[in-house]
Amino acid sequence: MKQVGIVGTGNIAQIHLEGWQRLPVQVVAHYDVRAEAAQQASAKYGGKACSSLDELLDQVDIVDICTPSHVHRENVLAAAAVGKAIVCEKPLARHLRDCTAIVEAVERAGVRMFVAQVVRFFPQFAQAKAVLDSGAIGKPGVIRTSRAGAMPRWGSFFGNFDLSGGVILDVGIHDIDYQRWCFGEVERVFARGLTFTNGLQGDHALISLRFVNGAIGHIEAGWASPPAQWRTRLEICGDAGMVEWDAEEDTSVTQIMLDAERTGKVRTVASPLAPDDNPYFAELAHFLACLESGEPFRVTPHDGLMAVKVALAAIESVRTGQPITIASFEEPSA
Amino acid sequence: MSEQPVKIGLLSFAHGHAHSYATCLKKVPGVEIVGIYDDNVARGEEAAQQHNVAFFAAADALLDQTPDGIIICAENANHRLLVEKVAGRTRYILCEKPIATTLADAQAIIDACAATHTKLQIAFPVRFAPPVQWLKETLDAGSLGRILAVQTTNHGSMPGGWFVNQTLAGGGAVIDHTVHVIDLLRWFWRTEVSEVYAEIGESLLHPNLGIDDAGLLSFKLANGVYGTLDTSWSRPASYTTWGDVKIEVTAEQGVVFVDAFKQNLTVSSDGIGKTRWQNWGSSMDQGLINDFIDMIRTERTPSITGEDGLRALEVALAAYQSAKSGQVVQLPLEKA
Numbered sequence: 001m002k003q004v005g006i007v008g009t010g011n012i013a014q015i016h017l018e019g020w021q022r023l024p025v026q027v028v029a030h031y032d033v034r035a036e037a038a039q040q041a042s043a044k045y046g047g048k049a050c051s052s053l054d055e056l057l058d059q060v061d062i063v064d065i066c067t068p069s070h071v072h073r074e075n076v077l078a079a080a081a082v083g084k085a086i087v088c089e090k091p092l093a094r095h096l097r098d099c100t101a102i103v104e105a106v107e108r109a110g111v112r113m114f115v116a117q118v119v120r121f122f123p124q125f126a127q128a129k130a131v132l133d134s135g136a137i138g139k140p141g142v143i144r145t146s147r148a149g150a151m152p153r154w155g156s157f158f159g160n161f162d163l164s165g166g167v168i169l170d171v172g173i174h175d176i177d178y179q180r181w182c183f184g185e186v187e188r189v190f191a192r193g194l195t196f197t198n199g200l201q202g203d204h205a206l207i208s209l210r211f212v213n214g215a216i217g218h219i220e221a222g223w224a225s226p227p228a229q230w231r232t233r234l235e236i237c238g239d240a241g242m243v244e245w246d247a248e249e250d251t252s253v254t255q256i257m258l259d260a261e262r263t264g265k266v267r268t269v270a271s272p273l274a275p276d277d278n279p280y281f282a283e284l285a286h287f288l289a290c291l292e293s294g295e296p297f298r299v300t301p302h303d304g305l306m307a308v309k310v311a312l313a314a315i316e317s318v319r320t321g322q323p324i325t326i327a328s329f330e331e332p333s334a
Numbered sequence: 335m336s337e338q339p340v341k342i343g344l345l346s347f348a349h350g351h352a353h354s355y356a357t358c359l360k361k362v363p364g365v366e367i368v369g370i371y372d373d374n375v376a377r378g379e380e381a382a383q384q385h386n387v388a389f390f391a392a393a394d395a396l397l398d399q400t401p402d403g404i405i406i407c408a409e410n411a412n413h414r415l416l417v418e419k420v421a422g423r424t425r426y427i428l429c430e431k432p433i434a435t436t437l438a439d440a441q442a443i444i445d446a447c448a449a450t451h452t453k454l455q456i457a458f459p460v461r462f463a464p465p466v467q468w469l470k471e472t473l474d475a476g477s478l479g480r481i482l483a484v485q486t487t488n489h490g491s492m493p494g495g496w497f498v499n500q501t502l503a504g505g506g507a508v509i510d511h512t513v514h515v516i517d518l519l520r521w522f523w524r525t526e527v528s529e530v531y532a533e534i535g536e537s538l539l540h541p542n543l544g545i546d547d548a549g550l551l552s553f554k555l556a557n558g559v560y561g562t563l564d565t566s567w568s569r570p571a572s573y574t575t576w577g578d579v580k581i582e583v584t585a586e587q588g589v590v591f592v593d594a595f596k597q598n599l600t601v602s603s604d605g606i607g608k609t610r611w612q613n614w615g616s617s618m619d620q621g622l623i624n625d626f627i628d629m630i631r632t633e634r635t636p637s638i639t640g641e642d643g644l645r646a647l648e649v650a651l652a653a654y655q656s657a658k659s660g661q662v663v664q665l666p667l668e669k670a
Contacts, residue, residue, distance in 0.1 A: 141539040142548050142566045146485075148589075188660075190531050190552055192560040194482060204483055204584055206562045208533050208552050216533045216550050218562060220485055225589050237568035239539050248591075321662060323531060 002288070005029035005060035007053065007075050009037040011154045012089055013066035016116075017045045019281040020064070023288055031056040057082050062291075065089060068157040069164070073098040080109040085291055087284070089116050091173045092304035094165055096312055096331040099305040106301055114287045114297045115304030117177040121279035121286065124245045128234055129182050131243045138240025140183055140215045145175040148222025149230035151201050159200045166195040167203035168318070169311045172221030176209075176314075177299070177307040179219070182236070185212045185306070190323040191314040194224065207314050247271075337364035338631050343401035344370045345393060345408065345416050347381040348496060349430045351457065351619070352407035356385045358623035365627055368399040373408075397423045403630050405457075406430060409502040410509070414439040422450030428626045430457045432513045432650065433643030435504025437667065440647055444640035455626055455636035456643035458517040460579055462621025463594045466518060469581060472590065473522050479586035481523070484561035486515045490577035492567040498545045505654060506545035508534055511565035512650035514579065517642055525557040526645060531662045532653035539568055551653050574600070575611040 030041040042049035050056040063079040157163040193205030204224040209217035235244040253270040313324040369388040372378025382389035390396040403426035447454040488511040496502040535548030549565035579594040597615035
């Protein structure tokens with residue numbers, strides 16, 4: 001049975017841990033720069049609280065990196081150097097040079113790395129791609145996806161542009177990766193947003209993509225909605241049909257409860273799935289299955305890098321007010 | 335409402351909205367359609383028969399009926415010719431959108447009306463859709479706080495006919511669908527579009543169409559709000575409805591989603607072979623026609639002016655310029 005170590009103990013680490021617990025692996029180690037956080041994870045999920053990354057690496061076959069993106073590089077490089085299989089949370093890194101270093105390191109070390117672009121494992125998104133690939137809607141022409149809510153409150157790094165890159169790199173990257181998965185490479189990007197003007201707590205962007213195949217993409221990435229609001233949508237229009245989904249409209253459970261004031265304002269909306277179809281479980285199950293069979297991962301290190309590249313180009317477009325060509329884009333040095 | 339008699343003439347049924355306007359006119363007490371003129375005699379005679387009014391093979395003959403107002407639903411490029419013909423022989427004109435295919439024609443239309451003291455209204459009916467009016471009132475009330483962004487769509491089905499003829503229509507999906515939503519944004523915030531970037535696709539959704547059928551505008555307004563507008567003819571024939579107007583506002587105090595034509599029955603019919611939406615919302619065309627007739631009866635200024643028509647057209651033309659150059663285009667455009 002493979003031994004798993006988790007680096008980082010935040011929100012996504014806990015979601016991954018719930019997934020690992022249902023798979024035929026053993027979570028044997030936790031590491032966090034905050035020692036007490038690693039101890040809490042150890043107490044809750046079992047496995048040892050390690051006092052250093054090296055200590056964790058000594059004990060595991062698989063390293064799951066769930067830290068904020070600005071420290072992905074050092075963690076991936078350390079894990080690759082000692083030949084571990086790697087799961088790296090999205091975005092692959094905060095900067096393009098870090099992504100390049102990561103991709104080179106895993107190639108040089110000959111280790112396998114899966115980038116956790118989880119939207120490819122959301123059933124509605126995966127099936128929309130299957131509909132597209134079946135030819136049922138013809139050649140794709142105009143694609144719209146939206147992912148808008150409030151900024152997460154569980155990590156202080158989200159609100160720091162130097163660490164998170166704001167809403168485009170943290171949220172928009174999901175849709176950039178999904179659209180690139182469906183429609184291929186991006187030719188150019190143009191974006192408008194609030195990254196540099198509204199404070200990241202109210203960050204928001206509207207991104208236009210032009211794909212090499214001629215298709216046009218639109219992405220909304222938002223942290224400017226009220227906290228109770230989180231809406232995702234997709235629409236793919238082809239030359240022979242279209243497919244659309246809207247979290248607000250296509251859901252299966254709504255519960256409205258009387259509260260103390262008997263207003264009925266307490267509302268629960270849910271879209272329950274079988275445990276195996278939970279996308280955060282499905283991506284780890286996919287990783288493990290491919291690791292054992294040798295099949296390629298649905299998300300490659302290059303995919304992880306390209307999603308970051310397009311996201312950084314979008315941020316640059318917001319900053320400069322100009323369209324950015326992806327092939328020639330270089331991240332301005334910080 | 336006063337029932338002072340009002341005589342209306344209809345010039346051209348090239349644009350199918352003329353049928354809707356004729357139907358709406360008949361519902362306004364005291365309004366008489368005095369006749370129809372169309373340069374396409376077969377089309378005009380058929381419309382005249384359908385609406386049970388007289389057909390005139392010459393515009394002058396219709397104008398001899400001394401109509402109080404004229405509604406022009408010709409092909410976009412033919413608006414100017416007809417406006418110049420009727421201005422001064424009627425006191426009120428309702429002209430279908432877009433006002434024209436060039437800024438020069440749009441300005442000539444405005445000038446011809448000004449020179450003859452003819453009041454010109456542009457047909458932007460979406461201002462009269464109650465969900466859109468609800469949004470206007472909400473914005474005016476100020477409860478949303480500072481407005482940050484607006485994400486909009488005016489999707490449609492591919493209309494075919496002269497709508498895909500560059501000379502007659504002035505372009506495809508972008509000129510057809512930019513003007514409605516841009517007019518609404520200018521009206522909401524009494525502002526202008528200050529810059530536009532656009533990705534436009536030709537024959538992207540309809541192989542060999544030969545004209546733009548996909549458009550995505552990214553714009554900035556003079557009031558600081560930025561936004562996007564998807565003008566694509568992206569609704570396939572198998573879709574539930576013809577298209578949409580959606581306006582989504584992100585603001586400091588909240589978000590608002592308006593889907594103007596989402597008041598629907600879902601009708602499944604084996605006879606039709608698909609499921610479709612049947613709209614039960616209030617008719618925006620009736621609102622537009624009521625407003626036009628009210629303007630005539632009260633002799634007031636138009637609620638939607640020629641200038642409104644020109645400014646909306648300018649944004650569509652700027653989008654084409656941007657797609658051609660690959661650059662952001664600043665407005666107002668330099669006069670050619």
